[in-house]
Amino acid sequence: MNDLLEKVLAAATDGLDASVNRLADLIRIPSVSTDPAHAADCRRAAEWLAAELAALGFDASVRPTARHPMVVAHAAGPGPHVLFYGHYDVQPADPLELWQTPPFEPTLIARPDGDTWIAARGASDDKGQLLTFIEACRAWKAVTGGLPIRVSMLFEGEEEISSPSLAPFLAEAAEELRADVVLVCDTDMWDRDIPAITTMMRGLVGEEIEITAANRDLHSGIFGNAARNALQVLAEVLASLRAADGSVALSGFYDGVRELPGEVAAQWARLPFDAAGFLGDVGLSVPAGEAGRSVLEQCWARPSFEVHGVWGGFTGEGFKTVIPAKAHAKVSFRLVAGQDPEAVRAAFRAHVRAHLPADCTVRFTPHGGSPATVMPLDGVLLRKALVALGEEWGREAAVAGTGGSIPILNAFRDRLGMDALLVGFGRFDNRVHAPNEKYDLSSFHHGIRSWVRILAAFAG
Amino acid sequence: MNDLLEKVLAAATDGLDASVNRLADLIRIPSVSTDPAHAADCRRAAEWLAAELAALGFDASVRPTARHPMVVAHAAGPGPHVLFYGHYDVQPADPLELWQTPPFEPTLIARPDGDTWIAARGASDDKGQLLTFIEACRAWKAVTGGLPIRVSMLFEGEEEISSPSLAPFLAEAAEELRADVVLVCDTDMWDRDIPAITTMMRGLVGEEIEITAANRDLHSGIFGNAARNALQVLAEVLASLRAADGSVALSGFYDGVRELPGEVAAQWARLPFDAAGFLGDVGLSVPAGEAGRSVLEQCWARPSFEVHGVWGGFTGEGFKTVIPAKAHAKVSFRLVAGQDPEAVRAAFRAHVRAHLPADCTVRFTPHGGSPATVMPLDGVLLRKALVALGEEWGREAAVAGTGGSIPILNAFRDRLGMDALLVGFGRFDNRVHAPNEKYDLSSFHHGIRSWVRILAAFAG
Numbered sequence: 001m002n003d004l005l006e007k008v009l010a011a012a013t014d015g016l017d018a019s020v021n022r023l024a025d026l027i028r029i030p031s032v033s034t035d036p037a038h039a040a041d042c043r044r045a046a047e048w049l050a051a052e053l054a055a056l057g058f059d060a061s062v063r064p065t066a067r068h069p070m071v072v073a074h075a076a077g078p079g080p081h082v083l084f085y086g087h088y089d090v091q092p093a094d095p096l097e098l099w100q101t102p103p104f105e106p107t108l109i110a111r112p113d114g115d116t117w118i119a120a121r122g123a124s125d126d127k128g129q130l131l132t133f134i135e136a137c138r139a140w141k142a143v144t145g146g147l148p149i150r151v152s153m154l155f156e157g158e159e160e161i162s163s164p165s166l167a168p169f170l171a172e173a174a175e176e177l178r179a180d181v182v183l184v185c186d187t188d189m190w191d192r193d194i195p196a197i198t199t200m201m202r203g204l205v206g207e208e209i210e211i212t213a214a215n216r217d218l219h220s221g222i223f224g225n226a227a228r229n230a231l232q233v234l235a236e237v238l239a240s241l242r243a244a245d246g247s248v249a250l251s252g253f254y255d256g257v258r259e260l261p262g263e264v265a266a267q268w269a270r271l272p273f274d275a276a277g278f279l280g281d282v283g284l285s286v287p288a289g290e291a292g293r294s295v296l297e298q299c300w301a302r303p304s305f306e307v308h309g310v311w312g313g314f315t316g317e318g319f320k321t322v323i324p325a326k327a328h329a330k331v332s333f334r335l336v337a338g339q340d341p342e343a344v345r346a347a348f349r350a351h352v353r354a355h356l357p358a359d360c361t362v363r364f365t366p367h368g369g370s371p372a373t374v375m376p377l378d379g380v381l382l383r384k385a386l387v388a389l390g391e392e393w394g395r396e397a398a399v400a401g402t403g404g405s406i407p408i409l410n411a412f413r414d415r416l417g418m419d420a421l422l423v424g425f426g427r428f429d430n431r432v433h434a435p436n437e438k439y440d441l442s443s444f445h446h447g448i449r450s451w452v453r454i455l456a457a458f459a460g
Numbered sequence: 461m462n463d464l465l466e467k468v469l470a471a472a473t474d475g476l477d478a479s480v481n482r483l484a485d486l487i488r489i490p491s492v493s494t495d496p497a498h499a500a501d502c503r504r505a506a507e508w509l510a511a512e513l514a515a516l517g518f519d520a521s522v523r524p525t526a527r528h529p530m531v532v533a534h535a536a537g538p539g540p541h542v543l544f545y546g547h548y549d550v551q552p553a554d555p556l557e558l559w560q561t562p563p564f565e566p567t568l569i570a571r572p573d574g575d576t577w578i579a580a581r582g583a584s585d586d587k588g589q590l591l592t593f594i595e596a597c598r599a600w601k602a603v604t605g606g607l608p609i610r611v612s613m614l615f616e617g618e619e620e621i622s623s624p625s626l627a628p629f630l631a632e633a634a635e636e637l638r639a640d641v642v643l644v645c646d647t648d649m650w651d652r653d654i655p656a657i658t659t660m661m662r663g664l665v666g667e668e669i670e671i672t673a674a675n676r677d678l679h680s681g682i683f684g685n686a687a688r689n690a691l692q693v694l695a696e697v698l699a700s701l702r703a704a705d706g707s708v709a710l711s712g713f714y715d716g717v718r719e720l721p722g723e724v725a726a727q728w729a730r731l732p733f734d735a736a737g738f739l740g741d742v743g744l745s746v747p748a749g750e751a752g753r754s755v756l757e758q759c760w761a762r763p764s765f766e767v768h769g770v771w772g773g774f775t776g777e778g779f780k781t782v783i784p785a786k787a788h789a790k791v792s793f794r795l796v797a798g799q800d801p802e803a804v805r806a807a808f809r810a811h812v813r814a815h816l817p818a819d820c821t822v823r824f825t826p827h828g829g830s831p832a833t834v835m836p837l838d839g840v841l842l843r844k845a846l847v848a849l850g851e852e853w854g855r856e857a858a859v860a861g862t863g864g865s866i867p868i869l870n871a872f873r874d875r876l877g878m879d880a881l882l883v884g885f886g887r888f889d890n891r892v893h894a895p896n897e898k899y900d901l902s903s904f905h906h907g908i909r910s911w912v913r914i915l916a917a918f919a920g
Contacts (some may be wrong), residue, residue, distance in 0.1 A: 202681075206779050215743030221662075221864020224794050225749035225764035227742065231789075232702060232767050239699035242692060282687065283675030285819040289685035304685035307692050308782050309773035314790060319666050319827035321792055321864075322768050329691075330774060332781055334684050359745040367779035404681020404781075 004144070005456045012139040012448045019135040019448060020118070020441070022052065024106040026088070026127045027120045033068055033089035033161050042068040042157045045088040049073075049155055052134065056141055058153070063173075065165035068157030072173070075137070077150040080381070080458055083179040083418070084151065085408065086130030086186070087159030090122035091433045098435035108441070116441040125432040128439035129185040129424055130155065132447030139452055148459035152179055163408055170415035181381050182412045183454075185447070187424030190271060190398040195389040195450065197382065198422035199375040200300055200401035201409065203335035205344045206367030209352060211237070211327045213360050217313075218323040227323050228357055231312045234327035237355045241305050241331075245291045248305045248333070250347050256338030260301045261377055264399050268296055271398055300401025304334045330367070334403060341369035373409050375419055381458060385421060388453035392446055423454065464604070465916045472599040472908045479595040479908060480578065480901070482512070484566040486548070486587045487580045493528055493549035493621050502528040502617045505548040509615055512594065516601055518613070523633075525625035528617030532633070535597070537610040540841070540918055543639035543878070544611065545868065546590030546646065547619030550582035551893045558895035568901070576901040585892035588899035589645040589884055589907065590615065596911030608919035612639055623868055630875035641841050642872045645907070647884030650731060650858040655849040655910065657842065658882035659835040660760055660861035661869060663795035665804045666827030669812060671697070671787045673820050677773075678783040687783050688817055691772045694787035697815045701765050701791075705751045708765045708793070710807050716798030720761045721837055724859050728756055731858055760861025764794045790827070794863060801829035833869050835879055841918060845881060848913035852906055883914065 012019075031045035032038040046062045046069045053060035053073040060073035068089060093103035101107035106120040118128060133153075140147050154177060158165055170177060190196040213230040214223075243249040260268070275295035279285055289298030298304070308331060313324035333344050345366065352362055375382055377399065389397035412418045425447035431437045472479075491505035492498040506522045506529045513520035513533040520533035528549060553563035561567040566580040578588065593613075600607050614637060618625055630637060650656040673690040674683075703709040720728075735755035739745055749758030758764070768791060773784035793804050805826065812822055835842055837859065849857035872878045885907035891897045 202684075204781070206781075208779070213744065218742060219864070220764070220766045220768070220792065220794065221862070223742070223759065224662075224766050224863050225758040225762055226739065226747045226755045228744055228746065228748040229766055231770050232698065232748075235695040235698035235767065235770070236702070238692065238695035242696070279686065279819075282678060282683070283819070284673065284688055286688065286817050287686045288688040288692075288817070295686045298685040299683065302685055304680070306680045306684050306689055306781070306783055307695065307773065308680070308780060308784070309775040310691050310695070310787070311771050311775040313767065313769035315769040315771040315788070319668070319790060319792075320768060321664070321666075321766070323766055324768070327770070328775070330779060332680065332779075334680065357746050357748070359739075359743070402681070403684050404679070 005453065008139045008143045008452050008456070009449050011142050012136065012452050013445065015135070015139060015142070016445050019131065020444065022135070023118065023128055023131050023444065026131065027106045027122050028104055030104045031089050031122070031157060032092050033158050035092060039068070042089055046071050046155070046157055049088060053153065056138055063169070065158070065169060067165060070157070070165070070169055071153070071155040072176070073153040075147050075151045077147040078459065079150060080181070081150040081152065081179040082181055082183050082458065083177055084133050084153045084183045084185070085412070086133070086184070087126050087156050088130070089157040089160050090125065090127070091160050093121045093435070095435065100436055109438070117438040118441060118444065119436060119438045121437055123437055123439040124426050124430040125437065126159070126186050128444055129426065129447065132425060132444060133183070133185055133451050135448040136451030136455060139448070140455060148455050152177060159408065163411065166408060167411040167415055170411055174416055178416050179418065182418050182420040184420050184422045185424050187402070187422045188426040188428060189424070190400060192427060193393065194271065194395045194398055195393045195425070196398040196400040197385060197389070198400045198402050198424070199377070199382065200336070201373040201406050202300070202303070202403055203339065203341055203370045203372040204405050205333045205335065205341045205348070205369045206330070207332070207345065207348060208330045208365040208367055209328065210363045211356070211360055212325060212362070214323065214325045217325050220321040220323050223323055224321070228360060229323050230327035230360070231324050233357065233360055234310065234312065234329055237352050238307055238329060238331070240355055241351070246289045248303060250305070250344070250351050252347055253303065253344065257303060257336055258338055260297060263377065267396070267399060268294065299403040301336060303336050303339055305331065306334070307331050332367070336372045337374040339372065341371055345369060370405055370410050373406070373413065373420070375421065379419070381421060384457040384460070385423060385454050388457040389423070389450055392450045392453050423450070425450070465913065468599045468603045468912050468916070469909050471602050472596060472912050473905065475595070475599060475602070476905050479591065480904070482595070483578065483583070483588055483591050483904065486591065487566045487582055488564055490564045491549050491582070491617060492552050493618055495552060499528070502549055506531050506615070506617055509548060513613065516598055523629070525629060527625060530617070530625070530629055531613070531615040532636070533613040535607050535611045537607040538919065539610060540641070541610040541612065541639040542641055542643050542918065543637055544593050544613045544643045545872070546593070546644070547586045547616050548590070549617040549620050550585065550587070551620050553581045553895070555895065560896055569898070577898040578901060578904065579896060579898045581897055583897055583899040584886050584890040585897065586619070586646050588904055589886065592885060592904060592907030593643065593645055593911050595908040596915060599908065599912055600915060608915050612637060619868065623871065626868060627871040627875055630871055634876055638876050639878065642878050642880040644880050644882045645884050647862070647882045648886040648888055649884070650860060652887060653853065654731065654855050654858055655853045655885070656858040656860040657845055657849070658860045658862050658884070659837070659842065660796070661833040661866050662760070662763070662863055663799065663801055663830045663832040664865050665793045665795065665801045665808070665829045666790070667792070667805065667808060668790045668825040668827055669788065670823045671816070671820055672785060672822070674783065674785045677785050680781040680783050683783055684781070688820060689783050690787035690820070691784050693817065693820055694770065694772065694789055697812050698767055698789060698791070700815055701811070706749045708763060710765070710804070710811055712807055713763065713804065717763060717796055718798055720757060723837065727856070727859060728754070759863040761796060763796050763799055765791065766794070767791050792827070796832045797834040799832065801831055805829060830865055830870050833865070833873065833880070835881065839879070841881060844917035844920070845883060845914050848917040849883070849910055852910045852913050883910065885910070
């Protein structure tokens with residue numbers, strides 16, 4: 001097997017220029033999903049993928065949806081069975097005037113550190129990343145005529161517009177698409193040198209609250225002191241939700257929340273992460289979460305409470321001594337494994353009600369709820385992928401988290417009962433969604449080789 | 461003296477119909493100060509007053525200002541010397557469709573309780589009230605040919621537009637206008653039956669704050685927990701300013717604040733005030749101020765902290781998981797005697813700064829500051845006026861407060877060093893500034909007679 005793997009890896013490296021040319025072809029199709037003027041481009045990108053995969057021997061087809069089509073492809077092989085997911089749509093390129101190179105004409109830019117940037121919209125998100133997997137399959141096919149495991153692929157064209165067709169499509173094509181694991185290549189490495197698999201994604205509970213005190217706005221010259229002030233009540237409610245030590249002060253909130261596995265905690269302590277730089281870049285210096293927990297742990301592995309918007313009373317120019325009758329806030333909780341969104345929502349509502357004076361009322365409006373997604377560390381495929389990545393990059397692969405939720409994962413979990421393995425080669429400075437997006441040629445090259453190794457490892 | 465007083469009182473009562481006719485004449489001049497189209501009407505109202513006073517033997521004149529003129533009048537007499545202040549301008553009548561009678565055509569409406577309403581814009585605020593004093597002088601002149609004390613009068617036409625010319629005019633005419641006390645007739649009785657002198661007006665310190673955390677808005681999916689949230693910081697600052705017992709939690713805030721004089725406290729406890737009804741009318745039931753203090757005391761005699769407006773983050777439709785970089789609030793403190801506005805402002809700013817995490821900053825914008833105004837209870841003129849009112853109404857006159865400041869009083873204090881005596885005959889249901897403003901004929905009648913008695917008492 002080792003000889004064979006070396007041959008496939010060599011084929012991947014030898015084919016890199018051709019792989020870059022194919023990436024350039026895909027980038028040149030401006031498949032901006034949000035813009036109806038680019039609907040035909042989205043269709044062209046789907047057809048381009050289906051044609052490439054068919055040429056590689058995949059049973060590939062373009063499938064219509066209510067908006068932009070899906071691409072589905074299958075290739076036989078021994079178990080296990082993986083479903084690779086990616087998206088061919090991209091964000092708009094605006095504002096165009098900030099681009100230093102044409103957004104849909106990929107430009108290779110040599111960098112002082114010896115790497116090369118592939119500069120273009122979609123170079124990283126997600127055309128470069130999804131092609132790493134296709135080009136890995138190409139190398140296997142070129143050397144062996146087949147694949148070491150059974151592979152299906154699914155590409156959508158609506159990821160940048162919240163994937164409205166994904167969940168219904170998965171439900172409809174459940175039998176065809178169900179596999180042992182979903183592979184997703186849309187995340188970052190730990191840093192330039194250290195590969196990573198993202199195994200923890202926090203969940204979210206969103207709520208909007210409207211507190212009502214008096215039946216109308218009052219004048220503080222008449223009622224000031226004796227009349228309840230809705231904004232004061234709201235401030236007290238919001239302040240009561242964070243303890244002085246930075247923890248979330250909601251009854252039962254941490255029940256079921258487990259400590260970071262020792263292995264991961266030890267790895268994070270070992271791995272380079274510049275917490276001061278991370279906060280310093282945005283003008284901050286004091287971690288706001290639970291005292292004694294690292295910034296990484298606060299952002300990836302601990303639940304939180306955030307206030308996203310507050311409004312009420314007189315907010316115009318000048319001054320008005322009104323006692324506002326109503327006060328509003330939009331808030332959310334980020335959740336980790338072991339927390340139930342609806343239990344947190346109920347605890348939040350009970351907490352707010354318990355903090356209200358007897359003559360105030362509150363109205364709640366839910367804004368979504370989803371649990372955290374966590375890959376079990378003892379999964380065989382995860383372990384194999386970590387080893388394969390470590391071998392390609394020459395550094396122990398990191399088990400990483402992300403502070404946000406990745407909505408498509410919920411669709412795979414809810415519709416197909418599948419866990420996802422997030423292996424990505426992006427870098428923090430790739431400027432995804434922004435002008436001058438780029439993907440490093442080394443990301444692309446070692447990304448392809450990483451998948452070559454992961455496919456071999458899964459087969460082993 | 462008693463015989464003489466009875467004669468003057470009888471003259472006031474006998475002349476009531478003629479007094480009402482004069483009030484009607486003044487009301488018919490639509491002296492809306494805010495509307496440039498009514499500038500000539502304002503001038504007409506000033507000229508009407510000057511002519512009436514000249515006919516009564518006053519040395520009366522109309523004095524130009526940058527906008528609407530002042531009326532100044534003087535009549536000789538023995539000491540003390542009082543300056544009566546009133547305003548001839550009125551609020552606009554809009555919305556006209558809500559008036560049941562023409563706003564500038566006074567209508568007498570007989571009421572089931574035997575009283576009569578004089579319905580019109582300005583009937584109460586302030587044409588009816590200011591004429592009570594002029595008609596009292598008329599009764600004295602009619603019976604004795606003179607006045608029992610020295611009287612000056614000042615009427616402005618800009619009270620409803622914040623009196624921009626008053627302070628400069630007072631400064632310019634200081635020597636001419638300085639007297640022993642300013643008499644103001646623009647306040648309410650305690651209730652329909654109980655006369656009152658307003659002796660306490662709270663001061664105000666207004667502040668706007670802008671708290672900045674990060675150097676830009678952040679995504680809670682990436683930074684949530686570790687990055688400081690400006691709205692959370694603001695909520696904690698605002699919550700920290702009210703203690704659980706309803707008191708203001710600002711260092712040194714109550715230093716120098718004295719307890720209500722025992723005599724006043726005893727009177728307030730004796731007088732009818734429906735605290736439950738006062739709060740119930742606006743949909744509240746739990747007094748929000750210091751525990752153990754009555755609603756009246758909270759509103760009139762205790763300092764307070766109020767939040768007038770808060771804004772920050774995402775406040776539109778839907779939901780956005782932003783960690784806002786900035787949070788804003790407009791707040792004020794109502795002050796009582798013994799509190800220095802600038803000391804309170806400095807304590808507030810120090811308090812906010814002390815509650816800020818090290819990586820947050822705050823910007824303050826002042827919105828005015830004025831100390832409380834309190835008439836000493838042992839003042840001779842106040843004591844005499846209370847007795848005179850009690851005799852006219854057959855009930856002990858109340859020493860009242862008002863929760864708001866009355867800006868013109870600051871002008872008299874700052875420019876002329878004069879205290880004010882606020883004797884008014886308005887009722888809580890007079891709908892000043894609103895459609896269907898009215899003044900009770902009994903307010904007008906007993907108001908005139910009250911001033912007749914007060915002038916006598918001051919002379920005694």
